[in-house]
Amino acid sequence: MVSNTATMGGGISMYGAAQITGITVVSNTAPYGGGIDILADVRMSGVTVISNTATYGGGIRNQGDLTIVSSTLMGNRTTSVVGSSGGAIRSDGNLTVTASAITDNWSLTGGGLRLVPGSNTRISDSQILRNIGSYGGGGITNEGTLSLVSSLVQDNQENFTGGVASGTPVMEA
16 A cells, blocks of 8 residues: 555555555555554554554554554654644554554654553553654653553653653553
């Protein structure tokens, strides 16, 4: 999926349960989910999401139950519109990230991930590196429920909180 434009999901819009394996989603644009927009139960494995742009969820906007395994989200960004969020991922639903890399993404809020109120997220054995947010968490902005397990959050930048800006995280070794 390369260089597409849409209203929702520049590269892919997922409205039904699906499994995605081994694809690359690059340089797509949409207001919601620049690369992928998800409103269902979706499992992604070995997926690469690079250089996509949106107002909400530069790489992925999730409003369903999303599982990401052994994947890379890199160089995604949101627009500079006030309220834009989630350079790599904006999640309004349930999100599980395992053995994946979220690197070099940019957004006004949540350079790597923006986890909204009511969302549930578990990140394990993953790397969240070199993401930039202008307000609230360069790596992760969390207002939902967050569990970080055996993951590296490093070299993220933001005016106030570089790594994780969160109300109630649960962090495990």
